[in-house]
Amino acid sequence: xxxxxxxxxxxxxxxxxxxxxxxxxxxxxxxxxxxxxxxxxxxxxxxxxxxxxxxxxxxxxxxxxxxxxxxxxxxxxxxxxxxxxxxxxxxxxxxxxxxxxxxxxxxxxxxxxxxxxxxxxxxxxxxxxxxxxxxxxxxxxxxxxxxxxxxxxxxxxxxxxxxxxxxxxxxxxxxxxxxxxxxxxxxxxxxxxxxxxxxxxxxxxxxxxxxxxxxxxxxxxxxxxxxxxxxxxxxxxxxxxxxxxxxxxxxxxxxxxxxxxxxxxxxxxxxxxxxxxxxxxxxxxxxxxxxxxxxxxxxxxxxxxxxxxxxxxxxxxxxxxxxxxxxxxxxxxxxxxxxxxxxxxxxxxxxxxxxxxxxxxxxxxxxxxxxxxxxxxxxxxxxxxxxxxxxxxxxxxxxxxxxxxxxxxxxxxxxxxxxxxxxxxxxxxxxxxxxxxxxxxxxxxxxxxxxxxxxx
Numbered sequence: 001x002x003x004x005x006x007x008x009x010x011x012x013x014x015x016x017x018x019x020x021x022x023x024x025x026x027x028x029x030x031x032x033x034x035x036x037x038x039x040x041x042x043x044x045x046x047x048x049x050x051x052x053x054x055x056x057x058x059x060x061x062x063x064x065x066x067x068x069x070x071x072x073x074x075x076x077x078x079x080x081x082x083x084x085x086x087x088x089x090x091x092x093x094x095x096x097x098x099x100x101x102x103x104x105x106x107x108x109x110x111x112x113x114x115x116x117x118x119x120x121x122x123x124x125x126x127x128x129x130x131x132x133x134x135x136x137x138x139x140x141x142x143x144x145x146x147x148x149x150x151x152x153x154x155x156x157x158x159x160x161x162x163x164x165x166x167x168x169x170x171x172x173x174x175x176x177x178x179x180x181x182x183x184x185x186x187x188x189x190x191x192x193x194x195x196x197x198x199x200x201x202x203x204x205x206x207x208x209x210x211x212x213x214x215x216x217x218x219x220x221x222x223x224x225x226x227x228x229x230x231x232x233x234x235x236x237x238x239x240x241x242x243x244x245x246x247x248x249x250x251x252x253x254x255x256x257x258x259x260x261x262x263x264x265x266x267x268x269x270x271x272x273x274x275x276x277x278x279x280x281x282x283x284x285x286x287x288x289x290x291x292x293x294x295x296x297x298x299x300x301x302x303x304x305x306x307x308x309x310x311x312x313x314x315x316x317x318x319x320x321x322x323x324x325x326x327x328x329x330x331x332x333x334x335x336x337x338x339x340x341x342x343x344x345x346x347x348x349x350x351x352x353x354x355x356x357x358x359x360x361x362x363x364x365x366x367x368x369x370x371x372x373x374x375x376x377x378x379x380x381x382x383x384x385x386x387x388x389x390x391x392x393x394x395x396x397x398x399x400x401x402x403x404x405x406x407x408x409x410x411x412x413x414x415x416x417x418x419x420x421x422x423x424x425x426x427x428x429x430x431x432x433x434x435x436x437x438x439x440x441x442x443x444x445x446x447x448x449x450x451x452x453x454x455x456x
Contacts, residue, residue, distance in 0.1 A: 034063050034066075035063055035064075035138050039059075039151050039165070040141075042152075043120040046149055047170070048168075050104070050109065052106075059076065060098055060101075060170055061076075065095060071099070075128040076128075077116070080137075089111045101114055102114065103116055104117060119383060122146070147180050152165065153174045166210070179211065182268065183208070184265060184277040187204040187264075187265055188202070196256060200261070203239060203240055206246060206267040212270045213267060213270070218231065218233075220250040220265050223262050224255040224262075230250050231250065233248060234247060256290065257291035260288075278341065278343020287398075288396070299322070302380060304381065304405075305382040305410045307411050310430065313371075318366035319365040320364050321338065321362070323389065324358075333350040336349070338376060338389055340378050347376065348376035360434065387403050389401045414426055
């Protein structure tokens with residue numbers, strides 16, 4: 001039984017591991033001892049498709065023993081406190097044989113499609129015995145953050161420790177080949193709309209899952225009339241938070257009013273693999289406009305996993321975002337922009353629409369703009385991402401408001417309380433198109449980290 005995690009969601013599972021260890025030691029299961037969780041992928045974008053041609057999370061189970069093992073009636077789970085989440089159907093593994101289970105929460109797609117998905121930020125996978133044999137643990141893994149199209153598996157195959165694998169091998173022996181490029185997320189700048197001559201601090205979360213980030217290689221590139229590259233630091237002295245917290249920071253000097261400053265960051269690891277943020281840099285960049293005064297508009301509430309709460313005009317339960325006018329005057333939203341990618345602010349451009357004072361507007365983030373002018377061409381990622389409200393192209397797509405968030409729960413919204421206020425709260429009783437109520441209590445681990453940006 002192995003584990004690796006420093007993420008709160010995964011750490012929740014660690015309390016169970018001691019008890020499980022005793023269960024494994026005490027269990028009398030000579031045949032089942034040959035079964036191991038051998039490899040999994042929690043963010044499959046292009047590695048392997050299922051029979052429906054969908055790229056889904058997957059888990060590989062391997063029989064390392066000399067004889068066949070019947071898995072029928074055993075259980076697979078992503079929560080070590082819920083040991084019977086998905087019962088394995090009729091399945092016998094011959095010696096050395098593997099089974100690939102799709103963790104896609106789509107059991108109707110086939111017999112080896114589980115009722116849960118894996119969290120890319122980290123959680124657990126457990127293989128548990130049948131009811132007849134006491135439902136004890138056979139093998140478990142608690143894991144931390146994962147990279148897209150990289151797997152986590154045992155090396156040596158079937159017996160070794162768990163490592164990140166840049167070369168995934170679903171249904172084949174595990175190999176330790178390649179290097180995972182650094183991960184970069186949460187790139188941000190403060191203040192959002194600096195005054196004439198005011199410096200700006202840029203921060204970005206950078207980490208390397210299978211190596212190190214040399215202190216001399218992390219860079220911020222900016223251009224406010226003169227292209228410049230400077231070092232970013234994780235030392236607690238450059239607006240980056242605490243030393244060693246994986247948040248890197250650097251300062252862009254002040255510029256004159258009305259200047260559009262564009263910037264991007266680069267993380268490079270000890271094997272010279274590098275990642276740019278935003279993706280597509282330097283052609284695509286983040287930006288801000290010096291001296292821009294944003295209107296009193298807010299991202300006020302959103303839902304990233306709407307199953308039964310609120311249907312659109314077609315009766316479909318899609319993701320949605322609520323815009324709120326906190327001002328005393330009507331505001332023309334025409335030409336403003338909404339996006340889930342700060343590097344591409346104009347993913348959705350508002351049609352001609354005027355928002356009255358203290359009024360709300362719902363945008364359906366369903367990826368089907370053909371359904372109407374208030375249907376955006378993107379969806380909100382329930383595992384967590386970012387949302388931004390941006391100025392028009394004429395104003396350099398300056399930030400008006402934004403939020404970065406972690407994993408979201410089904411039919412629970414994230415809402416500002418009070419309307420337009422600084423605090424975001426999970427809400428079991430969402431109020432799309434209306435003033436936000438005080439939310440019901442929700443365990444923080446279900447909705448993750450939240451960071452808001454203000455230009456006020």
